[in-house]
Amino acid sequence: MLRITELTLPLFHADEDLPAAICKRLRISPRDLIKQVIARRAHDARDKTDILLVYSVDVNVKNEDAVLARCRKDRGVQRTPDTRYRFVAQAPADAPRPVVIGAGPCGLFAGLILAQMGYKPIILDRGKVVRERTKDTWGLWRKAVLNPDSNVQFGEGGAGTFSDGKLWSQIKDPRYLGRKVLTEFVKAGAPAEILTEAHPHIGTFRLVTMVESMRETIEALGGEYRFSTRVDGLDIGGGARRVRGLHLQDGGYLEASHVVMAIGHSARDTFAALHEQGVHVEAKPFSIGVRIEHPQSWMDEARFGPCAGNPILGAADYSLSHHCSNGRTVYSFCMCPGGTVVAATSEPGRVVTNGMSQYSRNERNANSGLVVGIDPARDYPGHPLAGIALQRHWESAAYVAGGASYAAPAQKLGDFMAGRASETLGAVVPSYKPGVHLTDLAECLPDFAVTAMREALPVFGRLIPGYDHPDVVLTGVETRTSSPVRFTRGDDFQSLNTAGLFPAGEGAGYAGGILSAAVDGIKVAEAVALSINAAR
Numbered sequence: 001m002l003r004i005t006e007l008t009l010p011l012f013h014a015d016e017d018l019p020a021a022i023c024k025r026l027r028i029s030p031r032d033l034i035k036q037v038i039a040r041r042a043h044d045a046r047d048k049t050d051i052l053l054v055y056s057v058d059v060n061v062k063n064e065d066a067v068l069a070r071c072r073k074d075r076g077v078q079r080t081p082d083t084r085y086r087f088v089a090q091a092p093a094d095a096p097r098p099v100v101i102g103a104g105p106c107g108l109f110a111g112l113i114l115a116q117m118g119y120k121p122i123i124l125d126r127g128k129v130v131r132e133r134t135k136d137t138w139g140l141w142r143k144a145v146l147n148p149d150s151n152v153q154f155g156e157g158g159a160g161t162f163s164d165g166k167l168w169s170q171i172k173d174p175r176y177l178g179r180k181v182l183t184e185f186v187k188a189g190a191p192a193e194i195l196t197e198a199h200p201h202i203g204t205f206r207l208v209t210m211v212e213s214m215r216e217t218i219e220a221l222g223g224e225y226r227f228s229t230r231v232d233g234l235d236i237g238g239g240a241r242r243v244r245g246l247h248l249q250d251g252g253y254l255e256a257s258h259v260v261m262a263i264g265h266s267a268r269d270t271f272a273a274l275h276e277q278g279v280h281v282e283a284k285p286f287s288i289g290v291r292i293e294h295p296q297s298w299m300d301e302a303r304f305g306p307c308a309g310n311p312i313l314g315a316a317d318y319s320l321s322h323h324c325s326n327g328r329t330v331y332s333f334c335m336c337p338g339g340t341v342v343a344a345t346s347e348p349g350r351v352v353t354n355g356m357s358q359y360s361r362n363e364r365n366a367n368s369g370l371v372v373g374i375d376p377a378r379d380y381p382g383h384p385l386a387g388i389a390l391q392r393h394w395e396s397a398a399y400v401a402g403g404a405s406y407a408a409p410a411q412k413l414g415d416f417m418a419g420r421a422s423e424t425l426g427a428v429v430p431s432y433k434p435g436v437h438l439t440d441l442a443e444c445l446p447d448f449a450v451t452a453m454r455e456a457l458p459v460f461g462r463l464i465p466g467y468d469h470p471d472v473v474l475t476g477v478e479t480r481t482s483s484p485v486r487f488t489r490g491d492d493f494q495s496l497n498t499a500g501l502f503p504a505g506e507g508a509g510y511a512g513g514i515l516s517a518a519v520d521g522i523k524v525a526e527a528v529a530l531s532i533n534a535a536r
């Protein structure tokens with residue numbers, strides 16, 4: 001089979017145009033084209049009067065070798081890569097049961113791959129099973145009641161469960177592990193289009209049922225889940241600092257020689273406990289800022305012009321970045337077309353924003369993080385956990401600025417630029433639940449971030465007309481953009497100084513987003529399996 005990439009056709013093309021374009025590109029007669037399968041479809045909307053669809057297509061043709069030889073100067077014609085996943089190990093009969101802490105995308109895929117290799121993992125999560133967790137999460141959004149162990153960050157499915165479910169990543173993936181992730185998601189109920197769309201997403205409701213389906217698969221393979229089971233510390237023994245077991249929140253103890261630690265970026269209490277126990281941890285860069293909301297129709301019009309609303313294009317997204325004169329970079333983060341801004345704190349007395357959407361992406365507003373990069377050397381030097389203290393400081397300031405009720409502080413963009421508190425809303429209605437409190441967001445952001453955002457917004461407004469309209473709403477604060485720490489691991493994927501501990505996923509500083517966390521889960525599961533087998 002051959003793969004043809006960068007095959008462009010107009011947005012409004014007929015079905016037969018695709019095989020015709022294939023034959024033209026390969027210089028073959030239609031009779032020699034046996035079969036075609038779309039491998040990927042993206043759109044190019046740089047010229048909104050001439051939006052293009054960009055295909056990668058796998059084709060069976062007659063005389064494949066001769067066709068390939070004839071196209072040797074066309075780098076977009078190659079043999080189709082073999083993207084099948086191959087297991088690296090099989091569990092011996094007496095294998096110890098590995099333990100996975102965290103049932104987010106990383107822990108879920110670590111657990112799934114271990115189970116598929118026959119290792120019967122035990123998966124622990126401090127939060128609840130996904131349906132019960134959903135009620136707790138909505139409890140904060142609807143009634144301003146926070147459950148610190150069951151919320152938008154914690155519980156089955158992890159942080160990405162109530163999200164836009166964007167499933168792309170810029171990680172290097174020479175083994176096509178992302179394909180394994182997407183294939184398992186489709187088996188668990190995701191739409192098959194995620195295998196071909198360049199920027200796939202699945203939205204919140206589907207994620208909930210997919211997570212349940214994957215749990216059933218893992219359990220059927222001999223894996224076991226324990227919810228409402230928070231790990232409070234490790235039992236590290238012997239001169240060589242080796243994990244022997246886990247101390248649990250209810251006073252219980254679980255023997256464990258191989259522990260995948262996939263606890264996400266918000267497990268601050270666990271980070272502190274591990275640091276206390278001497279597990280190697282370093283501060284790492286992350287970003288802080290606000291959520292910005294525009295009417296989705298403004299973004300559709302700005303990006304797609306006369307083609308706004310076309311179902312192939314869907315709701316428009318964007319990606320923006322600006323290097324500021326104060327040395328900071330402002331960029332858009334986790335953009336959610338047609339979605340809502342959500343309350344994402346896991347700690348009482350703090351306010352954190354993030355975004356989510358449903359598969360349809362048909363809510364009124366587009367939202368995105370508008371964030372400023374920060375780093376340990378400049379902004380929180382001196383202690384590996386200092387980034388957490390900084391997050392807490394601004395999240396507490398946001399809680400106070402929001403009226404100490406879990407309402408989020410919010411401001412119109414025009415007022416933010418002018419440095420005055422907002423008193424009324426304009427054309428844009430904020431979507432944040434349990435509500436917003438109009439104020440001056442400069443009270444809950446560092447000065448350098450305010451300066452940088454004030455420089456970047458007009459620049460973004462020149463790129464996307466309407467982006468810096470004075471009525472656009474900013475809601476704060478966005479602090480959980482990625483982990484503020486890295487639990488550094490060696491080539492064997494184990495902690496630098498604690499054998500048997502496999503830090504993984506976003507919390508450990510090795511992923512950012514659902515897909516990359518899941519891919520990291522696969523890699524760590526493989527490392528666990530190889531480590532177990534090497535010790536037999």
Ligand code: FAD
Nearest residue numbers: 102104106126155158159160163166231264505506513514
């Ligand atoms: P997590 O998903 O954070 O999972 C960690 C798990 O560990 C949690 O279930 C937690 O309960 C558990 N845990 C923590 N501490 C303990 C402990 N001590 N004992 C037992 N269990 C513990 N990414 C995207 O790619 N696309 C998106 O559209 C997207 N939207 C998002 C929207 C929101 C609202 C949020 C919050 C995040 C979003 N993200 C998105 C980011 C994405 O969710 C994360 O990158 C991803 O979930 C990280 O996966 P993880 O498995 O490493 O950690």
